[in-house]
Amino acid sequence: MDGISFEVQRGEIFGLLGPNGAGKTTTLESLEGLRAPDGGILQVMGVDPTRESRKLRNLIGVQLQTSGLPDSMRVDEVMRFFCAYHGVAPNYHLLDRLGLAEKMSAQYHTLSSGQKRRLELAVAVAHTPPVVFLDEPTAGLDVPSRIELHNLMRELQTGGTTIILATHDMAEAEKMADRVAILLRGRIAVTGTPRELTATGAGLTKVSVLTEGHSLSETSVTFPAVSQQAFKDEYAIYYSTDPGLTVSAIIAHIEAQGDTLIDLRVERPSLEERFLEITGTRGDQ
Amino acid sequence: MNAFANHFSFEFRTGIRDKTLLLMNYLFPLGLYGLLGFLMAELNPLFVETMIPAMIIVAILSGTVLSLPNPLVTAREAGIFRSYKINGVPAISILTIPALTTMLHMVVVAAIITATAPLFFGAPPPVNWAGFILVFLLAAFAHAGLGMLISVISSSSRAVVLWSQLIFLPSMMIGGLMIPYSMLPGALGKVGLLLPSTHAMNAFQGLAQNQVTAFAPLWSVLILLAGGILSFGLANYLFCWDRLNTTRRGHPALALLALLPYVLGAALL
Numbered sequence: 001m002d003g004i005s006f007e008v009q010r011g012e013i014f015g016l017l018g019p020n021g022a023g024k025t026t027t028l029e030s031l032e033g034l035r036a037p038d039g040g041i042l043q044v045m046g047v048d049p050t051r052e053s054r055k056l057r058n059l060i061g062v063q064l065q066t067s068g069l070p071d072s073m074r075v076d077e078v079m080r081f082f083c084a085y086h087g088v089a090p091n092y093h094l095l096d097r098l099g100l101a102e103k104m105s106a107q108y109h110t111l112s113s114g115q116k117r118r119l120e121l122a123v124a125v126a127h128t129p130p131v132v133f134l135d136e137p138t139a140g141l142d143v144p145s146r147i148e149l150h151n152l153m154r155e156l157q158t159g160g161t162t163i164i165l166a167t168h169d170m171a172e173a174e175k176m177a178d179r180v181a182i183l184l185r186g187r188i189a190v191t192g193t194p195r196e197l198t199a200t201g202a203g204l205t206k207v208s209v210l211t212e213g214h215s216l217s218e219t220s221v222t223f224p225a226v227s228q229q230a231f232k233d234e235y236a237i238y239y240s241t242d243p244g245l246t247v248s249a250i251i252a253h254i255e256a257q258g259d260t261l262i263d264l265r266v267e268r269p270s271l272e273e274r275f276l277e278i279t280g281t282r283g284d285q
Numbered sequence: 286m287n288a289f290a291n292h293f294s295f296e297f298r299t300g301i302r303d304k305t306l307l308l309m310n311y312l313f314p315l316g317l318y319g320l321l322g323f324l325m326a327e328l329n330p331l332f333v334e335t336m337i338p339a340m341i342i343v344a345i346l347s348g349t350v351l352s353l354p355n356p357l358v359t360a361r362e363a364g365i366f367r368s369y370k371i372n373g374v375p376a377i378s379i380l381t382i383p384a385l386t387t388m389l390h391m392v393v394v395a396a397i398i399t400a401t402a403p404l405f406f407g408a409p410p411p412v413n414w415a416g417f418i419l420v421f422l423l424a425a426f427a428h429a430g431l432g433m434l435i436s437v438i439s440s441s442s443r444a445v446v447l448w449s450q451l452i453f454l455p456s457m458m459i460g461g462l463m464i465p466y467s468m469l470p471g472a473l474g475k476v477g478l479l480l481p482s483t484h485a486m487n488a489f490q491g492l493a494q495n496q497v498t499a500f501a502p503l504w505s506v507l508i509l510l511a512g513g514i515l516s517f518g519l520a521n522y523l524f525c526w527d528r529l530n531t532t533r534r535g536h537p538a539l540a541l542l543a544l545l546p547y548v549l550g551a552a553l554l
Contacts, residue, residue, distance in 0.1 A: 032371055034526070057373035064371065068363040070295075072302045077295055082372045084288040123372065 001026055001037070002186040008164060008179075010130075013157055015177030015194075016166040017271075019279050022183040024166040025065055028133050031164070032062050044131055058086055061124035063117075065135035065166070071109035075100055075119060078108065079126060086127035094122045098148060113140040121149065125156065132156060135166045150176060170272035180271070182278050189278050198274050204228070204239035206267040207246055211236075215257035216250070223249045235263075292378055296386040299356075309352030310390040314344035318398055322406045325463070332463070334496075336408040337399055338489035339462040341421060342482050344394040345428050348387045350452050353432035354445045357383065362441070366526045376524045380437075380517065384429040391425050409494065416492030420506070424485035427509040430516025431481065431543065437520045438537040440528075452480070461486035467499045478551035479544065484508050500554045511546035519543050 001023050008014040016024045029035040030042055033049035033056050042049050047056050069078055075095060083090040095101060098118040103111060111119065117140050125132055134153075138146045153163055153176060167173050173180050174194045181191040190197060204227060209216060216236040225242035240246035243266050254261050300306045318340045325332040332339070357379070360366060369379060402408035411417035435448040457463065459473050460482030469477055477483045484505035491502025519540055 034367060034370065053370075054373070057371070060371070062371040064364070064367060066364050067368045067371075068360075068365045069368055070299065070360065070365055072299050073295065081291055081295060084291040085373045087288075120368075123368075 001030070004183070004186070004188050006181055006188060006191060008162055010162055011157060011160050012178045013153065013163045013165060013176050015173040015180035016164065016183060017168075017170070017173055017180055017275060018183035023186045024183055025135060026186075027183070028135050028164065028166055029064075032056075032060060032064075032133055034064075058127065059129055059131055061127065061129035061132045063120050063124040063132075063134045063137055065139075067120065069108045069116075069119070071107065073108050074105055075108070075111070076104045078119060078123060082123045083126055088127045091122070091126040094126055095119075097152070098122050099145065114142055114145055117141055118145060118149075121152075125152070125161075128159075128161075130160070131162045131164070133164050133166075136168065137165065138167070138169055138172060146172075170270065170275055174271040182275060184279055194271050198269050198271055204241060205243040205246075205269060206265075207238045207240055207243055207250070208235045208263070208265040208267075209238070209250055209254075209261070210234055210263040211254055211259045211261055213257070213259040215254050215259035221253065223253070288374075289378065289382070292374070292382050293386060296382050297389060300386055300390050303356070306352055306356065310348045310387065311394060313351075314340070314347045314394055315397065317343055317347075318402075322402070326406050331465075333406055333408050335465065335486065335490065335494075336406060337402050337410065338420075338486055338493065340398045340402070341391075341395045341489075342424060342460075342462055342485050343457070344398065345391055345425050345485075346453055346456055346482065348391050348394070349384075349425065349428040349432040350435070350449050350456075353383060353387050353429065354436035354439060354449060355442055357433075357436035358439050358442055358445050361525065362528055364527060370526050376526075377521065380433055380520055380524060384433055384517075387429060387432075388422075388425045392421075395421060411493040412495045413493050417489070420485060420488040420492055420509075423488070423506060423509040423513065424481065426513035427481040427485070427516070430513040430520065433520040434516045434523075434540050434543055437523045437525065438540045456480050456482040459483075465499075475551050478554060479547045481509060481512055481547070484547075484550065504550065504554060508546045508550045512543060515545060516543040 004023070004027065016027060018024050026035065030037050031044055031049055033053040036050050044056060045059050047059060049056050073081065076090075076092070079090045079092060079095060095104065098121065100115060100118060100122065103115060108116065108119070117137070121134070121137060124134070137149055141149065150172075157163060165173070165177060177194060179191065179193050180197065182189045182197075217231070223238060223246050225240045225245045226238045227241060228239040230237045238246055238250070247264070247266065251261065300310050321340070322336065366379065399410065403410050431452060435445060439445040439448060455476070459469055459477040460480040461477065462482060466474060466477055466483050466487060487498050487500065488502045488505040488509065490496040491498040492506070519542060522534055523537060523539060
């Protein structure tokens with residue numbers, strides 16, 4: 001890591017994004033007390049993770065990217081074991097909620113990778129810590145589990161829990177995070193809300209239009225602020241730097257031609273596009 | 286206390302649930318006990334005299350030096366200790382609880398050997414039960430300390446096998462188990478004094494069987510105690526949470542300090 005600095009507010013979901021090797025896991029592990037930084041100041045709720053690790057344990061819940069549990073430990077034993085160390089009663093309801101109720105007696109090594117991730121998540125939040133670190137929480141999860149995880153994250157946030165989320169899933173970050181930071185080669189390249197990040201990029205808004213007639217089929221027709229246009233599946237597609245201006249002009253043109261508008265879609269540039277732009281990997285995709 | 290009890294209970298059940306641990310804690314030492322009981326009693330009638338302490342020490346070696354380190358190294362390599370650390374499991378629990386549960390398994394095996402050897406093989410039972418229990422606990426403590434130290438300094442399962450065999454094989458051959466220490470030639474006897482099993486056998490003979498010993502059993506007691514304390518202390522000092530962030534407090538070669546009481550014993554006795 002190289003001179004990174006950020007603050008996360010109580011009750012916020014903060015996303016850490018970045019390509020492989022950017023430093024997301026190193027940042028999280030330093031905050032979790034698993035790594036000792038060479039320098040700088042780290043504080044989690046006023047606690048120094050390096051020096052006050054014992055104090056930190058009940059303040060944070062962690063789902064690590066790479067970790068494990070004893071192969072022969074049963075699901076209910078996992079919950080009992082870690083809750084005992086946190087000094088709280090086992091939260092079996094959480095296992096039920098994360099779809100592990102039928103696996104209570106199953107040993108850890110018999111679980112699928114998705115079930116292992118869910119169990120580790122249950123352990124991370126079972127003692128209701130005020131700060132939760134999630135490192136690639138949806139990796140290996142099926143769609144229902146992913147939705148359940150997102151619902152759980154929202155619930156935790158509503159209860160005042162702060163969540164720091166490292167993810168490769170841009171859609172997840174855009175949907176869940178209040179603010180994100182994009183890490184690049186150990187530095188924070190950009191930080192802000194997903195909307196701020198997508199708004200400040202050079203990303204173009206995609207306007208897709210379907211009409212009854214052929215008023216837009218002429219390639220010679222041009223509209224203001226459009227830098228590229230294409231036709232796909234009967235839709236005319238325009239990439240605009242000013243979607244308001246472009247859409248008004250398109251509608252006016254359709255009316256003037258006596259045509260009928262069937263469908264019009266405006267898609268903002270996504271966080272993924274902005275991410276690719278910042279990390280300079282657009283060409284690889 | 287609840288967390289410690291929970292952890293202890295889980296580790297003890299693992300010793301039975303895990304087939305490898307079950308083999309090393311029970312099947313291997315009891316199988317060897319049966320085999321050697323029948324064979325050695327025929328080949329060397331003197332073996333019967335020391336059969337109970339010898340077979341108990343074999344069981345201790347199997348449970349501690351051979352089987353204790355590998356699950357710990359595997360757990361560290363698999364990131365299990367990382368999960369423990371972030372959930373507040375202290376290093377001292379990771380180091381002491383498996384040792385304690387292994388010692389409990391050893392109590393069961395020792396009880397079986399002590400109860401059956403007089404019946405099946407005519408082996409003399411202990412005369413002094415307090416001395417017998419004291420020496421058993423000290424021998425288990427000293428060997429468990431070495432097992433823990435091996436788990437802390439070994440970087441892989443292959444390294445564990447190497448270190449474990451380096452203690453187990455000499456213990457079987459010149460550690461007073463098959464051949465009494467007093468019958469070993471001078472140089473081999475000195476090497477034998479570097480092994481905890483030699484001192485455990487000497488202490489068992491002197492304090493549990495009230496037999497004449499090659500040297501004062503009190504020295505053996507002190508050496509086993511000092512060896513155990515040093516081993517556990519060094520294991521705690523050199524303990525490492527995971528293979529990714531190897532911030533160790535000292536060089537693994539420091540583990541050799543655990544042999545200091547045995548080296549002093551070999552030099553002075």
